[in-house]
Amino acid sequence: MNKELEKLISLHDLDVMISDLANKDIRKQEKKLGLSPASAVKELQKMRQVLADTIDRKHRDMYDRLAGHYGNAVVPVVNQRCSGCFTQLPTAFFASPDRNVQVETCPSCGRFIYWCD
Amino acid sequence: MERQCLVKWNMSSKSLENAIAELLEEFSFQRTTRELLQTALETRETAEPTVVHQGIAMPHCRSILVDDFMIVLGMSKGGIPWPEDKVNIVILFITPVKPSGPSEHMELIKHLAQTLRSGGAEKILSAGSPDEAASILKFTYQESNTDE
Numbered sequence: 001m002n003k004e005l006e007k008l009i010s011l012h013d014l015d016v017m018i019s020d021l022a023n024k025d026i027r028k029q030e031k032k033l034g035l036s037p038a039s040a041v042k043e044l045q046k047m048r049q050v051l052a053d054t055i056d057r058k059h060r061d062m063y064d065r066l067a068g069h070y071g072n073a074v075v076p077v078v079n080q081r082c083s084g085c086f087t088q089l090p091t092a093f094f095a096s097p098d099r100n101v102q103v104e105t106c107p108s109c110g111r112f113i114y115w116c117d
Numbered sequence: 118m119e120r121q122c123l124v125k126w127n128m129s130s131k132s133l134e135n136a137i138a139e140l141l142e143e144f145s146f147q148r149t150t151r152e153l154l155q156t157a158l159e160t161r162e163t164a165e166p167t168v169v170h171q172g173i174a175m176p177h178c179r180s181i182l183v184d185d186f187m188i189v190l191g192m193s194k195g196g197i198p199w200p201e202d203k204v205n206i207v208i209l210f211i212t213p214v215k216p217s218g219p220s221e222h223m224e225l226i227k228h229l230a231q232t233l234r235s236g237g238a239e240k241i242l243s244a245g246s247p248d249e250a251a252s253i254l255k256f257t258y259q260e261s262n263t264d265e
Contacts, residue, residue, distance in 0.1 A: 001149045013157045013180045020179060020219050029226040032234065033169040043164035072214070076181060100149075116150070116182070 001100040001114070007055050008063060008103070008112050012074040014048050015067065059103060059112075066111055074112040085109035120186055120225070122256035124247035128193040128207070133162055136197045137176055140189045140209045143261050150182050154211060166199050170238040174204040175229065179212045179222050186225070187211040190250055206241055208254070229254065 020026050021037040021044070030037045052060055066073035075084040080094045087108035099115040106113050123143045130136035137158050141151050157178045161167065167175045174197075188210040196203035208229065212222040233241075237253050244250035251258035 006149070006153060009153055009181065010156055010160075013153070013178065013182075014160060016179045016181075016214055016219075017157070017161060020222065023219060023223070026219060026223045026226060029223060029230050032230040033167075033175065033226070035167060035169065036165055040161070040165035044160070047160055047164065072181075074181060076184075078184075116184075 002103055004056060004059060005100060005103050005112070005114055007051060008059060008074050009114065011048065011051055011055065011063060012067075012072065014044060014051065018044050018048065062105075062110075063112070070109070070111065072111070074114065075106075077113050077115050082106035082109060082111060082113055084111040084113075089113075120188055120256050121259040122251045122254065123189040123259055123261045124251055125189060125191045125261070126247050128191045128197065130193065130197055131195075133166075133174075133197065133199050134159060136191065136193070136199075136207055137162075137209065140191050140207060143189045144187055146182075153182055154178075154180060158209070158211075162199075166202070168199055168202050168204060169230075170233055171202070172196075172204050172242050173206045173208065173233065173238055174199045175208045175210075177208075177210045177212075177226070179214050179219060181214045183211050183213050185213060186221075188256060190247075190254070190256075192244070192247075192250065206250075 018041055021041045027037045063073045075082060081088050085106060085108050104113050125140055125143055128136060128139055130139045137155055141155055157180055158176045161178055162176055169175045191207035193205050196205050232254055241250055241253045244253060248258040
């Protein structure tokens with residue numbers, strides 16, 4: 001898999017983790033388990049910054065725009081469709097042997113797409 | 118809770134990182150997916166070790182790399198440094214990122230919190246078999262493909 005794409009996926013999962021720990025219901029349950037979600041969020045935000053700084057500026061800006069607009073910037077391709085907007089991808093996309101070799105975006109919604117291996 | 122759970126009995130790992138890797142091997146992930154999930158779970162542990170009870174750790178995350186709940190329970194007789202407290206039971210789970218939000222993830226955490234706090238923690242630490250351990254957490258024991 002393209003290293004930049006791997007970083008974008010990791011950034012997405014990190015953002016999900018941060019947003020989950022900011023969710024008051026999840027926070028309540030994590031506290032019941034004896035965990036400290038507030039301090040974990042602070043640490044995760046620092047790690048997010050470190051990771052984001054290693055991502056190409058163009059991709060990072062695009063990621064931030066997409067995440068701000070849709071709530072998710074990276075989505076898997078499921079049944080030859082972008083799982084963000086459910087648009088059927090052009091044949092050239094899924095027929096290509098170079099899946100995940102480059103950073104690709106959905107031609108319809110612009111989200112970053114990847115193929116599950 | 119009608120969830121299936123794999124069990125890795127007698128874990129051999131001696132570190133948090135190796136334990137996560139050992140448990141992820143129970144699933145049939147491809148290499149890249151496994152590596153990315155390992156990174157996500159380790160990141161969470163670096164932010165705060167998820168020791169939820171003396172002797173029990175609960176590494177967990179939501180990820181776009183899975184499309185269903187992935188739950189695996191690990192047991193180590195010798196204990197695993199996590200990284201300072203030694204744990205004998207590791208409950209690892211990964212839940213999918215769905216458009217409906219984190220409600221199912223939250224329900225699973227709630228279920229585990231309730232079960233562990235109502236005596237489940239002590240019971241699972243003294244469980245004698247994989248199916249007994251799974252049933253204490255009210256999961257259905259699913260035999261692993263990697264079992265000998």
